[in-house]
Amino acid sequence: GPHPVTEGVRDLLRLEALGLMTAGIVHDLGNMIQVLASAVNIVERHPEVRGSAALQPVVAAAIDSLDRAGGTVRQILGFVREDAATAEPIDVALALAGMERLLRWLCPHPVGLTLQLDAVLPTLICNRHKFENAILNLVLNARDAMPEGGRLTVSASAEPAHLVIAVSDTGTGMTPAVAAAAFEPMFTTKPEGRGTGLGLPMVRQFARELSGSATIASQPEQGTTVTLHLPIPVVRESDAA
Numbered sequence: 001g002p003h004p005v006t007e008g009v010r011d012l013l014r015l016e017a018l019g020l021m022t023a024g025i026v027h028d029l030g031n032m033i034q035v036l037a038s039a040v041n042i043v044e045r046h047p048e049v050r051g052s053a054a055l056q057p058v059v060a061a062a063i064d065s066l067d068r069a070g071g072t073v074r075q076i077l078g079f080v081r082e083d084a085a086t087a088e089p090i091d092v093a094l095a096l097a098g099m100e101r102l103l104r105w106l107c108p109h110p111v112g113l114t115l116q117l118d119a120v121l122p123t124l125i126c127n128r129h130k131f132e133n134a135i136l137n138l139v140l141n142a143r144d145a146m147p148e149g150g151r152l153t154v155s156a157s158a159e160p161a162h163l164v165i166a167v168s169d170t171g172t173g174m175t176p177a178v179a180a181a182a183f184e185p186m187f188t189t190k191p192e193g194r195g196t197g198l199g200l201p202m203v204r205q206f207a208r209e210l211s212g213s214a215t216i217a218s219q220p221e222q223g224t225t226v227t228l229h230l231p232i233p234v235v236r237e238s239d240a241a
């Protein structure tokens with residue numbers, strides 16, 4: 001079969017070409033998002049919105065989403081050149097709890113979302129947007145695999161040397177051929193305009209940047225679990241301060 005190193009280099013070259021191609025477009029999108037974000041922030045401060053119990057959560061959701069869109073744009077723009085300076089300590093339990101509202105909003109009935117978090121979870125040293133985006137990509141894929149609903153579980157558990165994050169669904173599952181191709185940049189089975197084929201490659205790149213791994217276990221008609229194994233960094237006192 002193909003040599004894994006050659007495959008990795010080929011994937012990086014494709015990502016780089018894609019990055020160069022889309023950087024201009026993404027940059028423009030970033031500007032539009034900034035304009036929208038300022039507009040929504042002005043709306044948020046408007047007295048009628050402040051007084052309206054019905055509008056407040058809608059505006060809050062818009063702000064949440066625009067924040068995230070801005071983060072995604074920054075992440076894509078920094079996708080080719082890894083910016084290690086943006087790494088920070090991430091309390092995994094806090095980070096996942098902080099995403100819960102958004103995740104629930106993205107996974108309405110008949111999808112049932114469960115967060116299964118160990119009582120004690122480690123701190124990762126990584127880019128916050130990349131962490132959030134990895135979780136978001138996995139949850140959106142799981143949701144999309146269950147158009148008629150099902151169970152979606154996000155679990156995080158601490159092993160002696162690893163943090164294990166698993167996102168599983170009871171959806172369509174993948175054929176072995178799809179599972180084998182799923183991490184390739186721009187591989188998608190979603191209809192035109194719905195899929196970019198960049199979600200899982202970004203998830204895998206995120207895991208590899210942390211010297212970890214991303215793997216798929218999937219059964220057609222049964223469901224899918226994508227698992228991240230992330231080494232727990234040795235936190236020195238100077239990092240924790």
Ligand code: ADP
Nearest residue numbers: 141142145182188189190195196197198199200
């Ligand atoms: P996209 O979601 O834009 O298609 P991804 O890289 O995230 O890009 O996923 C690539 C493909 O892998 C998807 O089009 C789909 O065929 C398959 N896939 C990913 N996650 C799941 C899942 N949870 N269940 C079934 N298929 C999945």
